[in-house]
Amino acid sequence: xxxxxxxxxxxxxxxxxxxxxxxxxxxxxxxxxxxxxxxxxxxxxxxxxxxxxxxxxxxxxxxxxxxxxxxxxxxxxxxxxxxxxxxxxxxxxxxxxxxxxxxxxxxxxxxxxxxxxxxxxxxxxxxxxxxxxxxxxxxxxxxxxxxxxxxxxxxxxxxxxxxxxxxxxxxxxxxxxxxxxxxxxxxxxxxxxxxxxxxxxxxxxxxxxxxxxxxxxxxxxxxxxxxxxxxxxxxxxxxxxxxxxxxxxxxxxxxxxxxxxxxxxxxxxxxxxxxxxxxxxxxxxxxxxxxxxxxxxxxxxxxxxxxxxxxxxxxxxxxxxxxxxxxxxxxxxxxxxxxxxxxxxxxxxxxxxxxxxxxx
Numbered sequence: 436x437x438x439x440x441x442x443x444x445x446x447x448x449x450x451x452x453x454x455x456x457x458x459x460x461x462x463x464x465x466x467x468x469x470x471x472x473x474x475x476x477x478x479x480x481x482x483x484x485x486x487x488x489x490x491x492x493x494x495x496x497x498x499x500x501x502x503x504x505x506x507x508x509x510x511x512x513x514x515x516x517x518x519x520x521x522x523x524x525x526x527x528x529x530x531x532x533x534x535x536x537x538x539x540x541x542x543x544x545x546x547x548x549x550x551x552x553x554x555x556x557x558x559x560x561x562x563x564x565x566x567x568x569x570x571x572x573x574x575x576x577x578x579x580x581x582x583x584x585x586x587x588x589x590x591x592x593x594x595x596x597x598x599x600x601x602x603x604x605x606x607x608x609x610x611x612x613x614x615x616x617x618x619x620x621x622x623x624x625x626x627x628x629x630x631x632x633x634x635x636x637x638x639x640x641x642x643x644x645x646x647x648x649x650x651x652x653x654x655x656x657x658x659x660x661x662x663x664x665x666x667x668x669x670x671x672x673x674x675x676x677x678x679x680x681x682x683x684x685x686x687x688x689x690x691x692x693x694x695x696x697x698x699x700x701x702x703x704x705x706x707x708x709x710x711x712x713x714x715x716x717x718x719x720x721x722x723x724x725x726x727x728x729x730x731x732x733x734x735x736x737x738x739x740x741x742x743x744x745x746x747x748x749x750x751x752x753x754x755x756x757x758x759x760x761x762x763x764x765x766x767x768x769x770x771x772x773x774x775x776x777x778x779x780x781x782x783x784x785x786x787x788x789x790x791x792x793x794x795x
Contacts, residue, residue: 437469438469439467439468439522439523440470440520440521440522440523441468441469441521441522441524441525441791442470442471442473442516442521442523442524443456443460443470443472443525444475444525444527444531444535445473445474445475446474446475446527446529447474447477447478447480447481447497447498448477448478448479448480448481449478449656449657449681450625451552451708452527453481454602455527455550455602455603455708455783456472457484457487457491458604458783459783459787460493461491461780462603462605462780462783463784464784464787464788467788467791468523468791470494471493471494471495471519471521472488472493472494472496473495473497473512473515474495474496474498475497475499475512475529475531476499476500476529477500477501477502479499480497481681483681487684496515500530505530505533508530508531509530509531509533512531512535513534516534516538517538522545522546522791523546523548523794523795524538524539524545524546525548525550526547526548527552528549528551528553528562528565528566530565532549532565532569532573533565535547536568536569536573546574546791546794546795547573548573548574548576548577549566549569549573549575549576549577550576550577551579551587551705552579553705554703554704554727555583555586555587555590556703557629557703566587566591570591570592570593570597572594572595574595574596575595575596575790576595576596576598577597577598577599577790578597578598578599578600579599579600579601579602579705580706580727580730581599582726582727583599583705584597598790600783600786600790601777601778601782601783602706603778603783603784604715604779605779605780606771606774606775606779606780608688608715609688609715609716610692610716611716611717611767611768612717615694615718615760615764616694617695617696617756617757617763618646618649618650618757619650619652619693619694619695619696620649620650620651620694620695620696620697620753621652621654621690621691621694621696622635622651622652622653622654622655622699622700623653623687623690623697623709624654624655624699624709625657626655626656626658626659626660626663627657627658627659628658628659629701629702629703631700631701631744632653632659632663633663633666634700634745634746634749635651635653635700636666636676637670637746638747638749638750638753639672639676639753640670640671641746641750642750642754642757643672645754646754649757650675650677651676652676652677652690652693652694653676653679654679654680654681654682654687654690655679655680656680660678663678664678687712691713691716691718694718695718696720696753696757697710697713697716697718697719697720697721698722698749698753699713699722699723699728700722701722701723701725701728702725702744704725704727705727706727706730706731707727707728707731710728710731710732710738711731711778714731714732714737714738714770714773714774715771715774716771717764717768717771718767718770719738719756719760719763719766719767720737720739720770721739721741721749722738722739722741723740723741723742723743723744724740724741724742724743735766736769737766737769737770737773738766738767738770739755739756740752
């Protein structure tokens, strides 16, 4: 008997969707189903994603869209669905939930799930509409945390089940490193408005005054890349900052291994895979005290939380971790245990597999 076929719709450009989909397919989920990826967005597909598909022998399609112009891309996706005849469609928050659910009307045995990734407080008109649409018509909506589920129910009415499946980390890929250098700071993320590189650089300038040998490595690419570099020049910290651009999986692991402290300066998150990866490496992690970060990290027990948008408090937290680094490493090791217990890829795969199979 052929394995059931699952289509995953994820953003074509840099983003967190791939950090969920690829580990899922590399786990037991990939053994249970035939998986096909659809890369969708206004940006070309990230080359590293396409190479990853080839290395894992995963079939994929690419659908480009123009801003606010959906008809052509909807038609392309419908044709893809007709060709592939999937048993399940998993849509990571995108407009393709609409043609996916239209396809389901004609093929009622096909299940459609919508995964929420966008912080409810930062959703625009389109994502608000898509959330409402999915909560009325899909087979289920997937949230990354109980906290996010509560927010969703407070904001919208739901006619479908809401499932909580946390992101999962393959703990075996991420190792602890001895003799880390506390004067090497690092942040890795997509470079966009909701990532607070501005206050990170302002905080870094303050830290330099007390620890002039400190260095900052920034990994990632995106819309704000040039503006962040310009700000580093303006603040006169550019000589101490290394901009790395986009890093693939292997390069990311090397990045985590060579830094001493991981920082995620951000104003909006659902569940940050980068935070979980850094925790899995046993790194001291500093991030903003927004609700969904505080749900992962407990201040001074599994990491450090600074007051959101407050560069002075961020600098204070960085200085504290540098100056108490032996104890900070112990906190990082406790954080690694937290990931093992609650955010493993094994648990994520089991939950997705169970969810998909119950509708087959």
